[in-house]
Amino acid sequence: MGVNIHDAAGQIEVTLAVVGAIALCMTIARLWIRRDRYWWDDAWALFSLLNLFLQTTGVIIHVRDPSKVAKHERITAYYLMAMSFYTVIWSARTSILFSIIRIDPDPHTRRRLRWVAAAFIGAIGFFIAQILWVCEPEPKWKDLPSPQCHLTKQVAICQLVSDVISDSLLITLPLRLIHGIRDTRLRRRVMFIFSTSIVTTVVSLVHAVYIIRSGGKNVLIAAIVELGMSLTVANVPVVVTAFARVVKRDASAAGTEDPDGGPRWTTLQFRRVTGQYSVSAGTRQFGGATTGTGSVMPGTVTLATLHGSDETSQFDSKDSGMGKIATSL
Numbered sequence: 001m002g003v004n005i006h007d008a009a010g011q012i013e014v015t016l017a018v019v020g021a022i023a024l025c026m027t028i029a030r031l032w033i034r035r036d037r038y039w040w041d042d043a044w045a046l047f048s049l050l051n052l053f054l055q056t057t058g059v060i061i062h063v064r065d066p067s068k069v070a071k072h073e074r075i076t077a078y079y080l081m082a083m084s085f086y087t088v089i090w091s092a093r094t095s096i097l098f099s100i101i102r103i104d105p106d107p108h109t110r111r112r113l114r115w116v117a118a119a120f121i122g123a124i125g126f127f128i129a130q131i132l133w134v135c136e137p138e139p140k141w142k143d144l145p146s147p148q149c150h151l152t153k154q155v156a157i158c159q160l161v162s163d164v165i166s167d168s169l170l171i172t173l174p175l176r177l178i179h180g181i182r183d184t185r186l187r188r189r190v191m192f193i194f195s196t197s198i199v200t201t202v203v204s205l206v207h208a209v210y211i212i213r214s215g216g217k218n219v220l221i222a223a224i225v226e227l228g229m230s231l232t233v234a235n236v237p238v239v240v241t242a243f244a245r246v247v248k249r250d251a252s253a254a255g256t257e258d259p260d261g262g263p264r265w266t267t268l269q270f271r272r273v274t275g276q277y278s279v280s281a282g283t284r285q286f287g288g289a290t291t292g293t294g295s296v297m298p299g300t301v302t303l304a305t306l307h308g309s310d311e312t313s314q315f316d317s318k319d320s321g322m323g324k325i326a327t328s329l
Contacts, residue, residue, distance in 0.1 A: 009063035015221050016059050019228025023052060026235040033242045041098035048091035048231050055084040055227060059220070066145035078147045079131070081220070086127040088227040089200075092234035094120045096170050096197065099237055104177060116169065123162060130155060151219070156211040163204040170197040193240055196233045203229050 027049045034042050058080035061073060069077075094117055101113045135141070135149035174194040207222035 012059060012063050012217060012220055012224070015224050016056060019225055019232075020052060020056060023228045023231040023235075024049065026232050026239055029242075030235040030238045033238055039098065039102055041095045041102055044091050044095035044098060045231070045234055048088050048095060048234065051084045051087040051091060052227065052231060054080055055088060055224075058084060059224070062146060062148075062220075071142070074147050075142050078149065079135075081223075082131050082135075082149070083128050085223050085227055086124055086131075089230045090120055090124045090127075090166075092227075092230040093166050093170060093197075095234040096194075096237070097173075100170075100173050100177070100194075109176075113173070120166065123166075127159070127162075130158065148220075151211050153212055156208040159211075160204060160208040163201055163208075167197045167201040167204075171195050193237050196236050200226060200230045200233055 027045055030045055031038075031042060058077045061069060061077035062081060066074060097113060097117050097120060101110050101117070104110050104113065131149070134152055134155060138150070141147055141149045171194065174191070178190045178194075203222065203226040207219070207226050210218040210222050
């Protein structure tokens with residue numbers, strides 16, 4: 001039997017199928033790209049995906065014919081949808097934050113950002129508790145054929161304020177990391193990758209408006225779009241960077257990067273020594289041996305790959321000063 005897109009249940013199912021499939025593919029691609037070097041950002045992306053499965057289960061039960069589903073199952077399905085919404089959203093944001101932590105060369109900044117991550121995780125508990133204290137005192141919604149608690153302005157305002165603050169942080173925090181990239185095109189591309197968090201802010205605004213004004217299916221559809229976009233955006237830095245690396249590798253193999261034998265890269269290593277950063281460099285030719293070493297001024301490039309140490313971060317940059325972020329993300 002086909003899906004009736006003119007029916008509310010059909011619209012919800014189609015929305016879930018589309019945004020869920022995109023989020024699933026992006027997360028699987030991310031986990032495959034990051035294989036053998038998983039970190040906390042990958043774990044949070046996976047946790048967000050698992051909660052997306054819970055959300056899908058709740059939605060499927062919610063849109064079924066109420067006469068075929070027991071009352072307690074319908075109520076449970078609503079709570080499953082409502083709570084997994086917050087776990088998906090905030091786990092995705094935590095994944096982005098840990099990606100920033102992973103590439104930040106300053107151990108003190110990373111330590112502070114871990115406190116921000118703790119606040120993100122705490123937000124999950126806060127919003128789940130808010131659902132309970134708003135919905136439980138008003139039990140009449142549980143008698144509806146398709147139970148859906150009427151969320152108050154309190155929920156919408158808290159959700160919108162927290163969304164704007166958290167997404168603003170995720171957009172502004174990488175600015176310090178990328179300001180040292182000399183190549184303008186690359187700097188803009190990296191900024192675009194991290195600024196995609198603004199997409200979830202826009203969708204959350206729409207979601208909040210529906211909570212305040214209408215409720216019903218529009219709230220659920222907006223919530224599904226928001227959680228799907230959040231998980232997709234969390235995977236953008238890894239997937240897009242890997243794609244750019246493949247394109248660059250193909251261009252190099254075709255001989256379009258450097259007529260003298262391929263692109264030349266400088267590897268910079270930052271070490272924290274008595275409160276300062278020392279920088280060493282090694283230049284190598286793709287397909288050849290190391291051609292020389294020397295020292296460079298710190299701050300030339302500020303994107304790093306962490307290799308399990310809080311004191312050492314690995315930087316890759318083009319000889320022209322362009323940051324090679326593919327190995328970072």
